[in-house]
Amino acid sequence: MTPVQRTVTKTLVALVAMVMFTIALVPLYDVFCQLTGLNGRAASEPRVFTRGEVDESRYVTVQFITRKGNGLPWRLEALDRQVRVHPGQAYEVNFVFTNYGKSAYRGRAVPSVSPGEASLYLRKVTCFCFQEQRLEAGERLQLPMVFQLARDIPESVHTVTLAYTLYPMTGPLAVIEDGTTGQGGDA
Amino acid sequence: MAPKHPPKARLEHSENVAGGAAADVHEAHHPSGPLRWLLTTNHKEIGTLYLVFSLTMFLIGGVMALVVRLELFQPGLQLVRPEFFNQMTTMHGLIMVFGAVMPGFVGLANWMVPLQIGAPDMALPRLNNFSFWLLPVAFLLLLSTLLMPGGGPNFGWTFYAPLSTTYSPPSTTFFILSLHMAGISSILGAINIIATILNLRAPGMRLMDMTLFVWTWLITAFLLIAVMPVLAGVITMMLLDINFGTSFFNAAGGGDPVLFQHLFWFFGHPEVYIMILPAFGIISVIVPTFARKPLFGYASMVYATASIAILSFLVWAHHMFSVGLPLIAELFFMYTTMLIAVPTGVKVFNWITTLFRGSITFETPMLFALAFIVLFTIGGFSGLMLAIAPADFQYHDTYFVVAHFHYVLVPGAVFSIMAAVYYWLPKWTGHYPDERIGRWHFWLSVIGVNLLFFPMHFAGLAGMPRRIPDYALQFADFNMASSIGGFLFGLSQLLFVWVVIKCIRGGVPAPAKAWDGATDLEWSVPSPAPLHTFETPPDLRRVAS
Numbered sequence: 001m002t003p004v005q006r007t008v009t010k011t012l013v014a015l016v017a018m019v020m021f022t023i024a025l026v027p028l029y030d031v032f033c034q035l036t037g038l039n040g041r042a043a044s045e046p047r048v049f050t051r052g053e054v055d056e057s058r059y060v061t062v063q064f065i066t067r068k069g070n071g072l073p074w075r076l077e078a079l080d081r082q083v084r085v086h087p088g089q090a091y092e093v094n095f096v097f098t099n100y101g102k103s104a105y106r107g108r109a110v111p112s113v114s115p116g117e118a119s120l121y122l123r124k125v126t127c128f129c130f131q132e133q134r135l136e137a138g139e140r141l142q143l144p145m146v147f148q149l150a151r152d153i154p155e156s157v158h159t160v161t162l163a164y165t166l167y168p169m170t171g172p173l174a175v176i177e178d179g180t181t182g183q184g185g186d187a
Numbered sequence: 188m189a190p191k192h193p194p195k196a197r198l199e200h201s202e203n204v205a206g207g208a209a210a211d212v213h214e215a216h217h218p219s220g221p222l223r224w225l226l227t228t229n230h231k232e233i234g235t236l237y238l239v240f241s242l243t244m245f246l247i248g249g250v251m252a253l254v255v256r257l258e259l260f261q262p263g264l265q266l267v268r269p270e271f272f273n274q275m276t277t278m279h280g281l282i283m284v285f286g287a288v289m290p291g292f293v294g295l296a297n298w299m300v301p302l303q304i305g306a307p308d309m310a311l312p313r314l315n316n317f318s319f320w321l322l323p324v325a326f327l328l329l330l331s332t333l334l335m336p337g338g339g340p341n342f343g344w345t346f347y348a349p350l351s352t353t354y355s356p357p358s359t360t361f362f363i364l365s366l367h368m369a370g371i372s373s374i375l376g377a378i379n380i381i382a383t384i385l386n387l388r389a390p391g392m393r394l395m396d397m398t399l400f401v402w403t404w405l406i407t408a409f410l411l412i413a414v415m416p417v418l419a420g421v422i423t424m425m426l427l428d429i430n431f432g433t434s435f436f437n438a439a440g441g442g443d444p445v446l447f448q449h450l451f452w453f454f455g456h457p458e459v460y461i462m463i464l465p466a467f468g469i470i471s472v473i474v475p476t477f478a479r480k481p482l483f484g485y486a487s488m489v490y491a492t493a494s495i496a497i498l499s500f501l502v503w504a505h506h507m508f509s510v511g512l513p514l515i516a517e518l519f520f521m522y523t524t525m526l527i528a529v530p531t532g533v534k535v536f537n538w539i540t541t542l543f544r545g546s547i548t549f550e551t552p553m554l555f556a557l558a559f560i561v562l563f564t565i566g567g568f569s570g571l572m573l574a575i576a577p578a579d580f581q582y583h584d585t586y587f588v589v590a591h592f593h594y595v596l597v598p599g600a601v602f603s604i605m606a607a608v609y610y611w612l613p614k615w616t617g618h619y620p621d622e623r624i625g626r627w628h629f630w631l632s633v634i635g636v637n638l639l640f641f642p643m644h645f646a647g648l649a650g651m652p653r654r655i656p657d658y659a660l661q662f663a664d665f666n667m668a669s670s671i672g673g674f675l676f677g678l679s680q681l682l683f684v685w686v687v688i689k690c691i692r693g694g695v696p697a698p699a700k701a702w703d704g705a706t707d708l709e710w711s712v713p714s715p716a717p718l719h720t721f722e723t724p725p726d727l728r729r730v731a732s
Contacts, residue, residue, distance in 0.1 A: 004310045007382045014412050015374065022420030022450070026435065029446050038513060069439060070353070110438050116513055167439030 037113075037120035046130060047123040049148045054088040060149055061085075064093065065163040066109075072168040073101030074135065076109060079142075087121075088151040095128060095164070096142050099135035108132040109164040118160045121153035132169045217718070225320070228312035229718055230297050233319050235615070237294025238608070240322055242684070244286030245601075247330070249677050251279040256639075256673035258656050259666045272656035273341035274333060280344025284462065285369045286326050288596065291604045292465040293318075293376050296404045299611060300380060302709035302716065303398050305389030305725045310382035318375040325368035332358035332365075343654055345455065348436035348447040352428045359429060363422045370415045377411035380404055389708070389721070391728030395489070398707050399482065402489050403468030406496045410457045410464070413500075417454040421447065445510055452503035460499045463595060464492055466563075466603030467534055470556050472707065473610050474538050477553035478545030479704035484537040491530035491537075498527050508579040517576040524574035528567065535564055550702070551625035555606035558598055558633050566594030569644065584654075587647025593640045597676075598633070605632075605683065612687070613701035617715035618694030624686045631679035638672025 001009070032038065062085055064078035079094040099105055109129045113119035128143040135141060149160065218226040227233060254275045258266045267275070297315065301308055309315045332339035337356035340346065351359060384405045388397070397405075424435040424447075434440025436447045467488075475482045482488065504512060504520045512520075538560050547553070569591040573579050582588060612620045642665040647653075651662045658666065700710040712720045 003386045004382050007385050008311070008378055011378045011381055011412055015378075015416060018413055018416040019420065022417045025417075025420075025450060025453075026424075026446065029443070029449065033443070036513070108439065112438075114511060116511060165438065169439075 036116070037118070038116045046125055046127070049090060049123055049125060050088070050150050052088060052151055054086050055151050056086050058087065058155075059084045060087060060153065060157060061159045062091075062147075062149070063159065063161045064095075065161060066095070067163065067165040069165055069167040072105060072107050072166055074099050074105065074107055074166055076164060076166050078164075085149055087149045087153050090125075090146060090148045092126075092144050092146045094142055094144050096140065097128075097133060097135055098140045099137060102137050104134060104136045106132050106134045106169040107166050108169050109166050112163045112165070114161045114163065115157065118149075118153065118157050121150040121157075122160065122162070123148045123150060129164065226316070228308075228316050230301050230309045230312065230315065231615075231716060231718060233309075233315050234294045234296075234298030236319050237290050237297055237322075240319070241287050241291035241294055241604075242687075244282050244290070244326060246680070246684075248279050248282035248287055249680065251275045251282065253673060253677050255279065256670040259658070260670040261667070262658055262660055262663050264657055267656070269656045270338060270341060273343075273654070274339045276654050277340045277343055277346075278329070278333065281329065281340065281366075282326070283596070284344060284458075285366070286322070286329075288462045288600050288604070289369075289373060290322055292404075292407070292462070292600075293373075293380075295400075295465070295469070295604070295607050295611075296376075296380055298615065299607075299709060300383060300401055300404060301387070302614075302712065302720060303401050303707055304384060304387060304392060305708050305721045305727070306383060306387035307719065307721050307724070309379050310387055311379045314375055315379055318372045318379065321368045321372040321375075325365040325372065328361055328368070329365040332356075332361050335361070345451060346425070347451070348425060348428070348444050349438075352425050352436055355429065360426065363426050366422050367419060370419050373411050374415045377408035377415070380408040381412070384408075389724040389727050391726060395486065396727070398468070399471035399485070399488055399492075400465070400468035403464040403471075403492050406492050407461050407464045410461050410496055410499065414454045414457040414461075417450060418458075421450045421454065424450075445507075448507050448510060449504070452506045453500075455506065456503045457496070457499040459592075459595075460495055462600045463563075464495065466559070466600050467492060469603045469607045469610075470538060470559050471534075473552050473556040473606055474541050474560075476610070476702050476704045476706070477550060477556070478542050478547050480541055480545040481706075482537065483540040483543075484533070487533055488537055491533040494530040495527060498523060498530070502527065505574055505576075505579070508576045509583045521574055521576045525571065528571055531567055535560060535567075548703075550609075551620065551622060551629055552606045552610035554626070554629045555602045555609065558629070559602045559606065562598030562602070562633075562636070563595055566591055566596075566599055569594060582647060584652055585647035586643040586651045586653055589653050590640050590643035590647055593643070597640065598636050602632075608687065610702070611709075612690050613697030614709055614712075614714050614716055616691050616694075617697055618690050619697050619701065620686050620690040621694060624682055624689070628679055628682040628686060631682065632676055635672050635674075635676030635679055639669050639676050640672070642666075642668045642672075 061082060063082045064080065066076040066078055068074060068076065075096075075098040077096045077098075079096060083091060083093060085091055095109075097107075108131070111127070111129045113122055124145060124147045126144055126146040128145065133141065133143075217223075217229070224232065224236060227236075252275075254267060255272065258264075258272055297309065300306075329339075335356075335358040337358060339356070339358055340351070340362045342350040342355060346362075384397070384401055394402075424433070427433040428435050428437055428442075434442035436442050436444050438444060471482055471488055501523045502520055504516060505524045508517060508520070549557075569587065573582055573588065573591055609620050609625060612618070646658075646662045646665040646669075649662065651658055651665075697714040699713050701714055702710070708725065709716070711725065
């Protein structure tokens with residue numbers, strides 16, 4: 001190989017390495033978020049409650065925010081907008097889904113916790129966000145969410161905000177068992 | 188290693204073109220006729236093509252900026268619809284970054300790197316031709332999206348998902364393709380520049396003998412190799428999200444829009460240094476020439492450039508302070524960002540010390556270089572203000588940010604390109620550029636650019652958001668001043684075009700060493716530089732020791 005070819009080969013190797021690195025960044029980012037609770041993404045699976053005494057010496061305010069993504073004629077309301085909780089204590093709050101569209105739709109609420117570090121300490125055993133919902137036209141559905149803030153949540157956290165965003169579920173991945181096509185989406 | 192030419196070269200010596208010893212040898216097989224510019228593999232001709240392309244894009248992107256400024260001349264909506272306004276801001280940014288500034292620097296590198304290292308051509312001349320011709324295709328495609336149903340890109344030059352995926356116009360796929368082509372062009376150009384600088388230096392020229400322009404371009408080329416694949420990855424993920432139902436950036440499917448911002452700025456922050464490091468090199472070459480002193484702190488300039496390049500990979504999230512980062516990340520990115528001020532300060536200090544007790548003359552290239560030092564430093568200071576995370580919550584997405592990055596890019600990168608053009612035009616054309624028009628161009632530009640961008644600081648601090656076609660009444664005076672400055676700056680660029688055309692067609696003939704204090708290797712070849720130079724490399728072995 002001439003020296004130029006050697007240099008070009010090395011730059012091409014560096015180039016390919018950077019392409020691989022970029023592709024690897026996507027799963028690495030997920031792992032990083034799971035470990036650190038960054039972006040509040042750690043709260044979408046059921047987790048067992050921690051046992052132990054309730055820390056009655058302090059309160060943490062938990063707020064619930066609901067948003068609706070595009071293309072779904074639904075409303076999601078938090079019946080309890082805000083609760084004051086002791087770390088370690090389990091609480092149940094209720095949410096109401098309403099489909100004001102003219103046909104059945106499937107949707108899913110995706111949670112997000114702010115500040116991100118609190119998502120590591122927010123434990124949910126029951127949540128509508130673990131699976132998708134199907135609502136008939138005009139149907140109204142009340143669903144519970146049972147959660148606990150772990151006792152070791154940092155002292156600096158005084159308020160935890162849990163935001164749910166509603167997204168329509170469409171596409172072949174979410175075809176309903178009874179064979180009806182994935183009706184819905186952009187209404 | 189010399190580039191390979193077909194062996195039939197030595198047939199005719201009929202026309203001896205002015206210049207160097209072996210200049211006429213290769214005339215016989217040089218492409219001529221209508222396909223000459225399409226097929227050329229000569230680094231000087233490709234450099235010229237790049238520069239002409241860059242100037243064309245600069246004018247097109249400038250017209251788009253003037254549409255924006257015209258709409259913002261008064262509060263209220265009068266000239267364009269908001270949808271079109273968004274397309275104008277987006278296309279202006281994309282064209283200026285990828286079509287004007289980057290190809291401008293690549294053109295200068297094509298022309299000057301071989302001349303400054305004593306090489307006969309770039310290491311990979313055919314690849315060089317391909318890298319250039321990708322660009323007109325890419326940008327024709329990008330511009331054509333404006334005529335497509337739904338319009339062109341309208342999501343800002345940073346094309347944040349999901350605005351650029353879920354809510355984007357149908358033409359976004361074409362935008363992605365054009366950006367892919369521009370990215371491939373940049374990568375190939377960077378490989379070529381690295382191969383040239385590392386292998387084709389004249390015998391005896393060590394790395395630390397190279398001019399700062401060559402050094403900064405070497406480091407810039409490494410940055411390009413490192414981050415262009417990240418850009419390619421991001422836009423490919425967008426493509427998959429839009430057309431193939433994946434959910435990289437779609438929260439509904441388990442993706443994360445914030446991931447887009449991390450990936451984009453991991454590319455984007457080194458990208459802004461790609462647009463400023465070659466400028467540092469140009470200024471480091473021009474200032475010693477007109478101060479008639481060697482550059483102060485050569486080695487520290489090289490190390491400062493390398494430090495800036497390395498640090499550029501550790502600061503990306505300072506563009507995302509308000510996205511909801513944990514406190515520790517805010518602190519980390521705040522401190523690393525401020526750290527960049529140290530090597531940058533070293534550079535400004537070195538330029539000023541080079542000027543100190545020099546016998547300075549104020550030809551047009553020097554005027555632009557001096558304006559660069561002052562105005563780029565202002566842009567650097569507003570960058571420091573933005574680096575302060577808690578303050579950034581106030582400044583984020585306001586006109587303060589617009590003022591900041593236009594100060595570093597217009598009187599920074601663009602002025603440095605203009606300084607370089609005025610500096611090297613005698614070498615390119617054999618004529619001095621018209622000094623009188625040049626001075627008019629300089630003063631109108633410098634007044635225009637400050638009238639255009641300085642009031643934006645105040646509008647931004649007072650809370651005027653960017654990328655909005657309308658604004659509250661209290662910003663009216665600032666915006667009117669900005670718009671007047673914008674038209675002054677924009678129209679004075681016609682003087683620049685005039686100077687360049689006039690210089691190509693004639694003028695005071697320039698000797699080989701066109702500037703009194705110039706010392707670099709390119710001034711040892713005749714002006715205009717013949718098509719082929721340094722076929723026998725200059726031997727610097729004795730000089731170097």
